[in-house]
Amino acid sequence: MKVLVGLGSCGIAAGGRKVLESINESVAKNGLDIIVEPTGCVGMCFHEPLVDIIDGDKKYTYGHVNAEIANKIVESHLVNGKPLTEYLIYTNDEPDVFVKNQLKVALENCGQINPENINDYLEVGGYKALEKVLTSMKQEEVIEEMKISGLRxxxxxxxxxxxxxxAALKSKGTEKYVVCNADEGDPGAFMDRSVLEGDPHKLIEGMIICGFAMGSNHGVIYCRAEYPLAIKRLNIAIEQATEKNYLGENILGTGFSFDLRIKMGAGAFVCGEETALIESLEGKRGMPRLKPPFPAQSGYWRKPTNINNVETFANVSWIISHGPEKFAAIGTEKSKGTKVFALSGKIKLGGLAEVPMGMTLREVIFGIGGGIKGDKKFKAVQLGGPSGGCLPESLLDTPVTYEDLSKTGAIVGSGGMVVMDETTCIVDVTKFFLEFTCNESCGKCTYCRVGTKRMLQILEKITEGNGTMEDLDELEALALSVKDASLCGLGQTAPNPVLTSLKYFRDEYIAHIVDKKCPAKKCTALLTYNIDTEKCTGCTLCARKCPVQAIDGTVKNPHVIIQDKCIKCGNCYTACKFGAVEII
Incomplete structure (x- = not known):
């Protein structure tokens, strides 16, 4: 029997370490011969801290566990053999709706093994793909399998x-590099972090296979310093893999050598662009290079370099082990395999979901994510982070593929999926994403440096109630210019939130400009707080909470807001227990 405690970042933040300590103490106290280990995130962040009890072929998953509940689970389930149904989420015989509609390839081991113990990885077939490649395949054969699989x-x-x-294999030179982009800077994205924290050997194995295929003996993982747990577990995994000769000199006696190191980045969003990442790796400021030449010809230290992100590498060993045809059979004709999405925002079941490409947005958001929090009305979903697009309810049946999402103006991106409900102001959200990309622009090219700033100024003007209809024309023209003329992917995709929100939510922009109203009641400058005198009981609570004494009235008599003094802080609206304060 084995007990696994979810200790990804989400599990730790929810109190997972105390749960692990409590279980260890209870197991020792009762003299139980049971393995208790940490594991990574299984994707159900909304249920953390999670505890799995594995008894032979049977798996029991408990959610929202704290130290006290952990003791009860040990006493009831482990000592007396009675599952504690009160806290039981699901069993593998009766999987949760969030789990049963997924298909896991990149995340197959996350939440299932101890990421700090290489033996757990080996028990589930880890490094078998590497052994197969090094002992029985040629470089061209490995690349051909990637081609057949359709992995993008x-x-x-x-x-x-x-x-x-x-391209990297065919480039001349004896010194070549494999680089993993683990920068993951999108707001609302945490797919790569989950792999790094929960299954670091899967990334390492994929990178070594890539190194063999392209003729490289050197690998670098570029990971943002804001991922301390991921970096810790990567370092442990690299040390363990080296000890067992899966890394280092003469791997498994095959004559192939491969070394791997970690480079911590400072969290610059632009370093998600591969040439800016290379500049940062070389100790320079992260700014994109002109292409061509492409990294495959001239990359790190001007040597042939291949760069893929964490999730891409995490698919490699599965493809080699199961066969490229099996991977290609998943998904659609042009978008094959699975894709991991980070579900966040106004969604009931926020976390990680890995689904076959081709599943619709509706199936992901409502089928797996459980729909909208508080059963409010769905309004939009932002795909691809600040470089993505904002799609309305009418496009919920769009298949999640590179081609179909591109047609809408959005992108798959790294996999961020931020869900919004009726209380979200699309103009305000667009401003938020523009502010992010504007701040993260490296400033190298004028269109990105100046264009994003000017677009942000227009959005600020609109949300403050000073916009004009001419501003919409200028905003759209600027967005198209920045998209066409920027040097790298940051500038080229930064206008996407603007273009898609103007396309699908233009009425909301017009309401801000013409009616001077924010339909979602979020833009402070366009709000007016008023007290319904028929509902007001004169309790004086609103007046006591007002920081500028803008509410007039006596006890047990209706109150009035003095509009000239009101700073629209919303304290009165929050404080009123009778629904008398309204926003108009």
Missing amino acids: GRGGAGFPTWFKWD
Whole structure:
């Protein structure tokens, strides 16, 4: 029997470490011969802290566990053999709706093994794909399997993985590099972090296979320093893999050598662009290079370099082990395999979901994510982070593929999926994403540096109630210019939130400009707080909470808001227990 405690970042934040300590103490106290280990995130962040009890072929999953509940689980389930149904989420015989509609390839081991113990990875077939490649395959054969599989880069652009590997293989030079982009800077994205924290050996194995295929003996993982747990577990995994000769000199006696190191980045969003990442790796400021030459010809230290993100590498060993045809059979004709999405925002079941490409947005958001919090009305979903697009309810049946999402103006991106409900102001959200990309622009090219700033100024003007209809024309023209003329992917995709929100939610912009109203009641400058005198009981609570004494009235008599003094802080609205304060 084994007990696994979810200790990904989400599990730790929810109190998972105390749960692990409590279980260890209870197991020792009762003299039980049971293995208790940490594991990564299984994707059900909304149920953390999670505890799995594995008894032979049977698996029991408990959610929202704290130290006290952990003791009860040990006493009832482990000592007396009676599952504690009160806290039981699901069993593998009766899976939760969030789990049963997924298909896990990249995340197959996350939440299932101890990421700090290489033996757990080996028990589930880890490094078998590497052994197969090094002992029985040629470089061209490995690349051909990637080609047959149809694996495309999971970092955003969806470029064919085999093509990049082949280009690097054919580039002249004896010194080549494999680089993993683990920068993951999108707000609302945490797919790569889950792999790094929950299954680091899967990434390492994929990178070594890539190194063999393209003729490289050197690998670098570029990971943002804001991922301390991921970096810790990667370092442990690299040390363990080296000890067992899966890394280092003469791997498994095959004559192939591969070393791997970690480079911590400072969290610059632009370093998600591969040439800016290379500049940062070389100790320079992260700014994109002109292409061509592409990294496959001239990359890190001007040597042939292949860059893929974490999720892309995490698919490699599965493809080699199960066969490229099996991977290609998943998904659609042009978008094959699975894709991991980070579900966040106004969604009931926020977390990680890995689904076959081709599943619709509706199936992901309502089928797996459980729909909208508080059963409010769905309004939009932002796909691809700040570089993605904002799609309305009418497009919920769009298949999640590179081609179909591109047609809408959005992108698959790295996999962020931020869900919004009726209380969200689309103009305000667009301003938020523009503010992010504007701040993260490296400033190298004028269109990105100046254009994003000017677009942000227009959005600020609109949300403050000073916009004009001419501003919409200028905003759209600017967005198209920045998209066409920017040097790298940051600038080229930064206008996407603007263009898609103007396309699908223009009425909301017009309401801000013409009616001077924010339909979602979020833009402070366009709000007016008023007290319904028929509902007001004169309790004086609103007046006591007002920081500027803008509410007039006596006890047990209706109150009035003095509009000239009101700073629209919303304290009165929050404080009123009778629904008398309204926003108009």
